[in-house]
Amino acid sequence: MEFEEITPGPLLAEIDSPDDLKKLDPEQLVDVCDELRDFIVDIVSIHGGxxxxxxxxxxxxxxLHxxxxxxxDLLLWDVGHQAYxxxxxxxxxNNFHTNRKYGGLSGFPKRSESEYDTFGVGHSSTSISAGLGMAVARDLDESDKKVVSVIGDGAMTAGLAFEAMNNAGVMNSDILVILNDNCMSIDPNVGALKEYLTDITTSKTFNKLRDEIYDMLGHFKSAGDKMRKVASKLEKAVTAAITPGGLFQALGFKYYGPVDGHNVDTMRRHLEDLKDIPGPKLLHAVTVKGKGFAPAEREQTKWHAQSSPFDKITGKTLDPDTTPKxxxxxxxxxxxxxxxxxxNEDIVGxxxxxxxxxxxxxxxxxxPDRAFDVGIAEQHSITFAAGLAAEGKKAFAAIYSTFLQRAYDQVIHDVAIQKLPVVFCIDRAGLVGADGPTHHGAYDISYLRGVPNMIVSSPMxxxxxxxxxxxxSEYDEAAWAIRxxxxxxxxxDYPEGFKPMEIGKGQKLRDGDEVAILSFGPFGNYVMDAADDLAKEGINVGxxxxxxxxxxxxxxxxxxxHNYDHIITIEDGTKLGxxxxxxxxxxxxxxxHTPTTIxxxxxxxxxHGTQKELHQEVGLDPESIKNKVREVLKTTVLKS
Incomplete structure (x- = not known):
């Protein structure tokens, strides 16, 4: 499919750095925002992301810029989905069209890519912790740089965010946290915090009274120190007493908001004011995920990311591939x-x-009473599953490999030591593609294989x-990981229903002569393709x-x-361990001593890149398998 070149709007075309942006008058920022939004839509409608x-x-x-x-000044974007x-x-x-493509820009902020990317991200809820570390480093260096951490309300559900705020509140370092409140992570947000923030943004009584108090306090700007102190105490007391923003106050943050995150002039003025206020501060900005693109506003989960080209007006997929997949x-x-x-009524998810x-x-x-979305709280999810298992429920924990890394202590301490039969259904194992290194599921075989009371399996x-x-689901003697x-x-085509599988038993798929390939997981399908090609050359591998x-x-x-001269093992995880x-x-x-190649x-x-590109790069595609077999056979002949 041919696509026309994407041309940015006239203002955006002249912005190659934030210094260029600062040359504009404040009144021009609305047009910049319109052009920037259009450019993102144009890019993603063609290239995905x-x-x-x-x-x-x-x-x-x-x-912000x-x-x-x-x-x-250091700007941190939590997760990174929002950093386009x-x-x-x-x-x-000019090279944003390479975003998430092999050899191109990363889909997330990345320190090695730009000096403006102050901290690499991919997993959520790290921005406040990292920002606080940077703020304290600044204090130690006695510099005057500012630190701003932008975090979504979904990411705020993670314990790490609250650990950081709890610490920041007593460190008293100058840091601004912007809470981007849109009621969404990838799926709709859940939990008490979501309800809490909804109360703030919908309470007419609070918002009216808050505005009146802020207006009144404005009259004290020219008053003496004593009156300003009284005004400050009044502000804190009223905020703590009548607003859910008191949660952030209790953690030691000055709370400001909620404000309209889609009014660039409002955002600019608030940021200018907050820039000179010392200590930990939180600005609560209310936004809409997908703002400015109607299909994305209506179906926010669907439009979190797009991989296929689409019409930038209607949102309909262009030339959809209707071939059954x-x-x-x-x-x-x-x-x-x-x-x-x-x-089985004891099964829960x-x-x-x-x-x-x-x-x-x-x-x-x-x-609905047996399936639970616990928010962005990986550690909690595993211990929660362990609690369910301790009371006789069969807990299936559905989690990405990269996210299970965040709950490794819980896997050991709360599941394995207690020999609880939690089933870990580990999605996105192996190299995941365009999301890149923060999302690759490369390590779960290694980090789970060393844990007692743990079965580690992978289907072909x-x-x-x-x-x-x-x-x-029928096994209660240990935890079980299925990646x-x-x-x-x-x-x-597979039969209806299920049949039991003997634990710890593999199967022979093909007889061979000198070389046997032992595959673990879906790469066995690559081995089958490679073995078929090698057979045409007269090379028969087991x-x-x-x-x-x-x-x-x-x-x-x-x-x-006993039957082969050389073993090759293959897996879609790290070679180490x-x-x-x-x-x-x-x-x-x-x-x-059978020689073994891993x-x-x-x-x-x-x-990052497509899965196929990455498999080729690391030498795990069918062609690489064939080359490895040929190499092993050549070495064997030379030795003999």
């Missing part, structure tokens, strides 16, 4: 957990703010995923679908050692 969050902070972004002296406007205004407009692994999980819940991404929605809709296809889930990748499954990294099928490994390491560890103290994600940070 995160969408709604950046549209929702256009005015905030323009005001207009008022503050970035990059000297920031990147465009800071010298990356295999289901995504997450949807196979979502369907299976409902079927299992139909048969838990997800940390990802009901759509993890496909827990079907269970939430059919059994959707039938195995379903059967693993069924077997785990599966982002994207489409194989499209295989192929074994191992299914379990723990417990390892040692009987099958021993059989392979993963499935291949499990095989090598088992063979280490055996009298026979194929996996290398010991380095892998950047």
């Amino acid at each position: 995160h969408f709604g969050a950046s549209l929702g902070v256009v005015e905030m972004t323009v005001a 207009y008022v503050y002296d970035t990059p000297k 406007g920031h990147k465009i205004l800071t010298g990356r407009r 295999p289901p995504k692994y997450q949807h196979v999980f979502g369907e299976a957990v409902v079927e299992l819940a139909d048969e 838990i997800t940390p703010a990802m009901p759509s991404g993890s496909s827990l929605w079907p269970l939430m809709e059919k059994y 296809n959707e039938e195995e995923l379903r059967d693993m889930m069924y077997t785990a 599966y990748p982002r994207g489409r499954a194989t499209g295989m 192929h074994f679908n191992m299914r379990f990294a723990k417990p390892l099928d040692t009987y099958l490994v021993e059989e392979v050692c 993963g499935f291949g390491s499990a095989v090598a560890e088992f063979l280490a103290d055996k009298p026979y 194929m996996g994600i290398p010991d380095r940070i892998v950047e």
Whole structure:
């Protein structure tokens, strides 16, 4: 499909840095915002990317870079979904079309990409902690730079955000936190905090009284110190007594708001005022995710991100591919957990703010009392699941691999030590694609394999995923981790219902001559393709679908050692401490020394790109598998 070149508006075309933005009159900022919003829509409608969050902070972004002296002043964007406007205004407009593409700009703020990206982000709720650290470093250096952390109300549900605020409130360092309140993370926000913020933004009585008090206090500006102190105490007392903003006051923050986050002049004036007020401050800005693009405002979850080109007026997909496609692994999980819940009333589901991404929605809709979105609170989600399991419920914790990293202590302390049979359904395992290194699920095999009372498994296809889930639902002796990748499954036909799977048992898929490939998880499908091609060359490799990294099928490994001259292992996780390491560890103290080659994600940070591009880069695609087999055979011949 041919696309015309994207031309920015006349004002935006002249902005290559915040210094250029500052040359404009305040009255021109409305036009800049319109042009910036249009440019984001134009780019994403063609090239894809995160969408709604950046549209929702256009005015905030323009005001921040207009008022503050970035990059000297430090601006932190929590998560990073909302940072597209920031990147465009800071010298990356002309190559923003490469955003999230292989070798192009990162979809998130990234320190190595720009001096304006003060802190790398991807996981939520880090901005206040990092901002406080930067503020304290500034104080130690006795510099005058400002620190601003922008955090969404969804990210504010994480304990890390409150830990940081609790600390910042007593450190008394000068830091501004902007609470971007749009009632959304990726899915609609849940929990008491969401209700709390709704009370602030909808209470007419509070807002009227607050405005009257602020107006009155304005008359005290020329008064003496004693009167100003009285006015300040009055402000704090009334705020604490009648406003839910008292929560932030109690944590040691001066609270300002709520303000209209889509009025760039209002945002500019508030930021100019707050810039000179010392200490920890919180500005509560109310915004709409997807602002300015009607389809995104109506369906905010759907328009969190877009991967296909769409009409920038109607939102309809351009030239949609109507070819039937295999289901995504997450949807196979979502369907299976409902079927299992139909048969077992003790089954419950838990997800940390990802009901759509993890496909827990079907269970939430059919059994709303047995499915729980706990907010962006990964640690809580796992201990919550452990509590359910301790009382006899079969807890299925649906969580991305990268997010489970945040709850590793809970996995060990609250689940494994107590031998609770929580089932971890680990989505987005392996290299996830355009979201890049903050979202790759590269480490779960390694960090789970060393935990006692833990089964670590990975299906090669959707039938195995379903059967693993069924077997785990019937197993009460240990926790069980089932990892599966982002994207489409194989499209295989599988029978209705479920069948039990023998724990710790792999299967032989193909006999061979000298080289045996032991695959763990969906990369077994790459091995099948490679083996078919090699057979046409007269090279016959054995192929074994191992299914379990723990417990390892040692009987099958021993059989392979007795029948093959060389073993190759392959997995979509880090080579260090993963499935291949499990095989090598088992063979280490055996009298026979079968050479073993481990194929996996290398010991380095892998950047973003499509999954296919990244598999090729790290040498895990079918062509790389074939080359590795040829290399092993050549080495074997030379040695003999």
